[in-house]
Amino acid sequence: MEINPKTYEAYKLFHEGILAFCRAEQQGFRINLHYCEVTKNHLTRKIERKERKLKESKFYLRWKQVLGSVNINSNPALSIYLYKILKIKPAHTTPTGKGSTNNEALSALNIPELNILLDIRKLKKLRDTYLDAFIREQVKGYIHPSFNLNFAVTFRSSSANPNFQNIPKRDKESMRMVRKALYPRPGHQLMEVDYSGIEVRVAAAYHKDPVMLSYIKDPTSDMHGDMAKQIFMIDDWDRNRPDHKCLRSATKNGFVFPQFYGSYYKNNAMVLAGEWGGLADGKWEKGQGCPLGDGTLSDHLISKGISSMNKFIDHIKIIENDFWNNRFKVYQQWKKRHWKGYQKKGYVDSLTGFRCSGVMGRNEVINYPVQGAAFHCLLWSFIELDRVIHEELIDTRIIGQIHDAIIFDVNPVELEYISKVIKRVTCKDLPKAFKWINVPVDVDAELAGIDESWSDIRDYDMVKNKFKVS
DNA sequence: GGAACTCGCCAC
DNA sequence: AAACGTGGCGAGTTCC
Numbered sequence: 033m034e035i036n037p038k039t040y041e042a043y044k045l046f047h048e049g050i051l052a053f054c055r056a057e058q059q060g061f062r063i064n065l066h067y068c069e070v071t072k073n074h075l076t077r078k079i080e081r082k083e084r085k086l087k088e089s090k091f092y093l094r095w096k097q098v099l100g101s102v103n104i105n106s107n108p109a110l111s112i113y114l115y116k117i118l119k120i121k122p123a124h125t126t127p128t129g130k131g132s133t134n135n136e137a138l139s140a141l142n143i144p145e146l147n148i149l150l151d152i153r154k155l156k157k158l159r160d161t162y163l164d165a166f167i168r169e170q171v172k173g174y175i176h177p178s179f180n181l182n183f184a185v186t187f188r189s190s191s192a193n194p195n196f197q198n199i200p201k202r203d204k205e206s207m208r209m210v211r212k213a214l215y216p217r218p219g220h221q222l223m224e225v226d227y228s229g230i231e232v233r234v235a236a237a238y239h240k241d242p243v244m245l246s247y248i249k250d251p252t253s254d255m256h257g258d259m260a261k262q263i264f265m266i267d268d269w270d271r272n273r274p275d276h277k278c279l280r281s282a283t284k285n286g287f288v289f290p291q292f293y294g295s296y297y298k299n300n301a302m303v304l305a306g307e308w309g310g311l312a313d314g315k316w317e318k319g320q321g322c323p324l325g326d327g328t329l330s331d332h333l334i335s336k337g338i339s340s341m342n343k344f345i346d347h348i349k350i351i352e353n354d355f356w357n358n359r360f361k362v363y364q365q366w367k368k369r370h371w372k373g374y375q376k377k378g379y380v381d382s383l384t385g386f387r388c389s390g391v392m393g394r395n396e397v398i399n400y401p402v403q404g405a406a407f408h409c410l411l412w413s414f415i416e417l418d419r420v421i422h423e424e425l426i427d428t429r430i431i432g433q434i435h436d437a438i439i440f441d442v443n444p445v446e447l448e449y450i451s452k453v454i455k456r457v458t459c460k461d462l463p464k465a466f467k468w469i470n471v472p473v474d475v476d477a478e479l480a481g482i483d484e485s486w487s488d489i490r491d492y493d494m495v496k497n498k499f500k501v502s
Numbered sequence: 503g504g505a506a507c508t509c510g511c512c513a514c
Numbered sequence: 515a516a517a518c519g520t521g522g523c524g525a526g527t528t529c530c
Contacts, residue, residue, distance in 0.1 A: 103525095103526080105524095105525060105526070106525080106526055106527085107508085107509055107510070107525085107526075108508080108509080108526070108527070109526085111509095126508080126509065126510095127508090128508070128509090130508090130509090132509085132510090133509080133510080134509080134510055134511080135510080135511080153510080153511085154511090156524085156525090157510090157511065157512075157524085160523090160524060161511085161512070161522090161523060161524065162512085165523085165524095180521095183521075183522095184520060184521065185520080186519080186520060186521095188514090188520060188521075189521090190520085190521050190522070191513095191521080191522075192521095192522060192523085193522095194522090194523090195512085195513080195521080195522045195523070196513095197512090197513055197514070197521070197522080198511085198512040198513035198514085198521080198522065198523085199512075200512065200513080201512090201513070201514095202512090202513090203512095226514095231514090289518090290518055291518090292518090292519090293518040293519045294516095294517070294518055294519070295517070295518045295519095296516080296517045296518090297517095298517080299517075299518070393516090394515090394516075394517085395516095395517080395518070395519060396519070398519085399518090399519040399520080400519080400520090402519090403514095403519065404520095407514095407520095434513070434514065435513085435514045435520085435521090436514070437514085503530105504529105504530090505528100505529085505530085506527100506528085506529080506530105507526100507527080507528075507529095508525105508526085508527080508528100509524105509525090509526085509527105510523105510524090510525095511522105511523090511524095512521105512522085512523090513520100513521080513522095514519100514520080514521085
């Protein structure tokens with residue numbers, strides 16, 4: 033018989049985790065029902081206007097003429113019309129080999145009517161997946177998302193009814209529209225506390241790479257900056273310069289993190305090139321990309337001898353090789369050992385006592401134990417904070433969790449106290465409980481004002497007890 | 503009429 | 515040698 037939690041600690045973590053989640057579920061997250069309904073109707077009218085505009089276009093009339101009837105929500109039908117009937121070459125294909133109709137593929141075609149369709153899609157997503165779900169799921173003005181510990185193969189959590197873990201954040205317009213529906217209890221304020229770089233820190237406990245350890249331990253060092261400097265061949269690197277900041281962020285999201293998840297140089301090069309727009313029909317052109325110094329990024333790269341996409345790919349290949357064989361050599365050796373170990377045993381164990389077994393690929397074998405244990409850091413803190421809140425009979429409540437973040441509905445009177453407790457539990461008590469943690473862990477906090485919505489949270493210093501000024 | 507599938511898209 | 519990890523959900527479609 034296979035028991036997945038291999039240790040009593042692992043079993044206990046999930047058992048107590050479920051009970052702590054249960055209390056958060058029961059508490060729920062307050063919504064502004066009136067706002068949801070008004071915004072939903074507003075979106076519906078906006079969608080209808082755009083649909084009318086689309087239906088008057090030549091593009092649509094031709095589509096209808098050829099196929100008899102048209103459902104603009106049908107991606108299979110759109111794919112057939114665009115790529116089979118109009119014989120347009122798809123910008124890229126789906127995993128099953130058909131012409132893709134996703135945002136990237138349709139945007140690339142530069143057809144105004146398709147841009148209207150993309151607008152409609154986006155608005156429908158906001159209306160149907162979020163606002164409408166809040167209205168449907170709410171009970172007496174509170175939604176009660178479920179937090180599950182029994183679905184994810186990595187022993188992470190999942191959330192449903194509604195899913196609390198995929199509420200828009202990056203797109204500011206969508207973020208505001210949806211998060212403006214979510215409120216604390218009257219007279220309270222929302223606080224979100226997240227572990228910074230927890231997966232990278234947990235990975236370090238597995239591989240113990242000295243270079244990575246010093247990157248994490250030395251607050252003056254900057255891994256993403258160092259990589260950006262190397263990738264874009266910048267001599268006078270200055271992490272405070274806006275153009276260099278832009279390159280740092282592109283490197284972090286287009287090279288470093290994808291590499292940790294198991295991506296490789298060709299994909300990285302395409303993403304990096306796509307991000308700054310140097311890639312136009314495979315041509316490498318001057319004057320492309322974000323501004324850099326006197327010119328643009330593509331001017332700079334061309335001046336450094338990277339004069340084509342192929343040269344850029346070769347360049348990233350060299351960087352990747354250096355990344356794993358020189359910079360993070362010990363990390364690389366661990367990945368190799370770890371993968372061999374799985375091939376021999378047929379399973380991998382996490383530092384938190386969970387066993388992943390079954391058929392897995394190399395990337396899965398490497399990622400699962402890191403992803404799981406990183407979440408377990410959050411889970412342990414969640415349980416402990418829930419215990420303190422429950423035992424001390426204070427009024428602040430935990431109302432949700434997003435993999436590496438906890439959301440609180442705080443009584444303003446308790447703000448200073450709970451901040452202190454959160455800081456202690458997450459940063460001091462956790463490493464005492466999980467002895468395998470070999471680097472400091474840290475949290476960032478965001479807070480909204482009293483009676484403000486989730487869209488209003490701002491960076492907050494839990495030690496000085498004041499908002500950070502940006 | 504529902505199960506199972508594909509596709510697209512939101513989060514970490 | 516191979517090549518981005520984990521989820522949920524809405525809509526459309528196909529199959530039984």
